[in-house]
Amino acid sequence: MNWSQRPMAAPFFSRLRRSSQIAAADVAALSALPAEIRVFEAHATIVPEGRRNDHVHVMLDGWASRTKILENGSRQMPALFVAGDVCDLDGLLFVRSDCTTMALTRCTVALLPRDILLTLLDRHRGLRHALGSMLATELSTSTQWTVCLGRRSARERLGHLLCELSVRLHSVGLGNGLGVCTLPLTQEEIADVLGLTAVHVNRTLQGLRSDGLIQLREQRLLINDWAALRRECGFDAAYLHVDGVAAGPPDGRGMSADAHVSLNS
Amino acid sequence: MNWSQRPMAAPFFSRLRRSSQIAAADVAALSALPAEIRVFEAHATIVPEGRRNDHVHVMLDGWASRTKILENGSRQMPALFVAGDVCDLDGLLFVRSDCTTMALTRCTVALLPRDILLTLLDRHRGLRHALGSMLATELSTSTQWTVCLGRRSARERLGHLLCELSVRLHSVGLGNGLGVCTLPLTQEEIADVLGLTAVHVNRTLQGLRSDGLIQLREQRLLINDWAALRRECGFDAAYLHVDGVAAGPPDGRGMSADAHVSLNS
DNA sequence: CGAAGTGTTGAAGGGTTTCAAGCATAGTGG
DNA sequence: CCACTATGCTTGAAACCCTTCAACACTTCG
Numbered sequence: 406m407n408w409s410q411r412p413m414a415a416p417f418f419s420r421l422r423r424s425s426q427i428a429a430a431d432v433a434a435l436s437a438l439p440a441e442i443r444v445f446e447a448h449a450t451i452v453p454e455g456r457r458n459d460h461v462h463v464m465l466d467g468w469a470s471r472t473k474i475l476e477n478g479s480r481q482m483p484a485l486f487v488a489g490d491v492c493d494l495d496g497l498l499f500v501r502s503d504c505t506t507m508a509l510t511r512c513t514v515a516l517l518p519r520d521i522l523l524t525l526l527d528r529h530r531g532l533r534h535a536l537g538s539m540l541a542t543e544l545s546t547s548t549q550w551t552v553c554l555g556r557r558s559a560r561e562r563l564g565h566l567l568c569e570l571s572v573r574l575h576s577v578g579l580g581n582g583l584g585v586c587t588l589p590l591t592q593e594e595i596a597d598v599l600g601l602t603a604v605h606v607n608r609t610l611q612g613l614r615s616d617g618l619i620q621l622r623e624q625r626l627l628i629n630d631w632a633a634l635r636r637e638c639g640f641d642a643a644y645l646h647v648d649g650v651a652a653g654p655p656d657g658r659g660m661s662a663d664a665h666v667s668l669n670s
Numbered sequence: 671m672n673w674s675q676r677p678m679a680a681p682f683f684s685r686l687r688r689s690s691q692i693a694a695a696d697v698a699a700l701s702a703l704p705a706e707i708r709v710f711e712a713h714a715t716i717v718p719e720g721r722r723n724d725h726v727h728v729m730l731d732g733w734a735s736r737t738k739i740l741e742n743g744s745r746q747m748p749a750l751f752v753a754g755d756v757c758d759l760d761g762l763l764f765v766r767s768d769c770t771t772m773a774l775t776r777c778t779v780a781l782l783p784r785d786i787l788l789t790l791l792d793r794h795r796g797l798r799h800a801l802g803s804m805l806a807t808e809l810s811t812s813t814q815w816t817v818c819l820g821r822r823s824a825r826e827r828l829g830h831l832l833c834e835l836s837v838r839l840h841s842v843g844l845g846n847g848l849g850v851c852t853l854p855l856t857q858e859e860i861a862d863v864l865g866l867t868a869v870h871v872n873r874t875l876q877g878l879r880s881d882g883l884i885q886l887r888e889q890r891l892l893i894n895d896w897a898a899l900r901r902e903c904g905f906d907a908a909y910l911h912v913d914g915v916a917a918g919p920p921d922g923r924g925m926s927a928d929a930h931v932s933l934n935s
Numbered sequence: 936c937g938a939a940g941t942g943t944t945g946a947a948g949g950g951t952t953t954c955a956a957g958c959a960t961a962g963t964g965g
Numbered sequence: 966c967c968a969c970t971a972t973g974c975t976t977g978a979a980a981c982c983c984t985t986c987a988a989c990a991c992t993t994c995g
Binding site for chain 2: 471475476479480481483484492494495497498499503504527530533534537538539540543544545547548549551552554555556557570597599600639643644646
C-alpha cells in the first residue's frame, strides 16, 4: 500500500497543501516515494546527533522533540514535533544533523530516502515551496520560543506553549475544536521545553487551573477561556502560518476567515 | 557598477561559496541581479513587521537584529545579523514578514528584487542549496539560542554569544584572527539578545574581564583565552556550519583543517 | 551649557531553583 | 493477592540568581 494512503499520513499532506504553490502532481510524486514506516518507542532516539542524513523523517503519529543535554546534565528541548511535522528538515541541506531528535511518546514515522527526495525537489517547484515553507515556519517558531524564554514569565511561557500546541494540532485536524487536544508530555518534559524546573511547571499549571483558564489531566488539555489565556500570554498565531489552512470540518473547505479571526480574538 | 564587485559584498559571496554545490554560473547570475544599495541609520527599521516582501535584504555592512517588543514593553532580539547575512530569508517563502528587523548601527544593505530572485532560484540548483543552507543555519542558530536562554546562566550565555559572534565574523573575513573583532552593541542591546537586564550584563561582563577571559572596550572585543571561554560556556561551533569556509588569509585558500580544529579546542 | 545616551555601582526585592519529602498510580514478580 | 518498584504529581521551606530602583560618572552633541 502507498504510504500516503494511511490515515495517519493525513496531517502531513494537510500541511503540504498549506502551501499556495503545491500542485496535484507534486503531491502525487511525493506519495509515490518508497517510504519505510517505522515505530519508535517512547524515549527512543529517532535521529541521533551527528548521524549521516540518509532519510527524512515525517511524523505520522506521536510526539517527538529536539533534545540537547548540556555539560552539567541539564536538558533543553528547543523544538517539539507532532503528526504532520518533518523532524529533520535541515537534513535535506546538511550532511549531518547537529541535534538529537527523540521520541517522547510511541511514534510512527515515515522514512523518505533523502537522495530520491532531493531529485524530486529539483523537478517539483511546488514541493520546494511547501518544504521550504515548513522550514521557514520552524524558524519563526524557534524565534518565537526564543522571545518567550528571554522575556516572558513562567506563567506566560506555559500559556503560550499551550496555545501554540492547541493551534498546531487543530490545524492538522487533530483535537476536537480549538483548545481541546491531547498533551501527552510529562511536567518534566514541559519544563525542559520552557527552560523551567518540573516543580515550577507544576505550581504554574495549578495557577492556570485555579484561575479557570485551562484544564489538564490524563493527558487531555482543555483551554476553557481562549481569549483570556491568549491575552494574558500575548499569543498571536501568525508565526505558525496556519492561515487559510484546511483545518476546519472535513468537508474540504479551508478554515474560514471567521475561524482564522477566532484564533486571535 | 555591478553590486557584487563592491568590496562590501565579499562577506556575502564568501558565505555563498560555503555551499558545496554552488557553481560559478550561480554566482554570476546572482551578481547580475539589479540590486539597489541602501544605507539605514542606526535604529532605523530595515524590514517592518507585516510588510509585503518585495525585496530580499543582504547585509553588506553594519549590524542589525530581529526585534520583538512585548505588550509590557520589554524587548527581545531573537537574531543578530552582520555583513554577509540575509536578514529576511523567510521573505522568499512568505508573503509578509512576521518580525521587525532593525539596524543596530548604520547599515549598508543590498536590496534584491524578490520576484527576479525567485525565478533565478528556479533555474539555479546551486543557489537553492546555498540559500537553503543559510536558512537552515539560521534555524540551527536560533535553536542554539533557545538552549542557551533556557538552560545557561548569564555568564555562560554571554560567553557563548561572544564566541559565536567571533566565529561568525571571522568566518566571513571580518576581524583580525579568531577572537578579535568589533562588537558595536550597547550593553542594553546585548541584554535584549540574552534575555537579561543591562545592569546584569554589565556585572557579568566585569566578571569575564576580571577573570582574564576577555577584553571589551570601545566596541572592540578580544577573547584572551579562547579555550577556557569555550570550555566554560560549552560553545561548539558546529551549529554555525562554517567548516571548510574560505575564511583564512586572503590568499584564496580555505580555512585549513587545523584551523577548524582550533575552533573547538 | 544642558540634554541624551551609555556605562557603572549599591541595596533591596522577587521569581525561580534547589532540596526534601509524601502521595498516587501502574506495572511486576513472588 | 500483595509487597515492591518505578514513574509522575504535589507540597513546603530555604537559598540564589537576577531584577528592580536609584543614583552618579562619563562622553557626545546640538
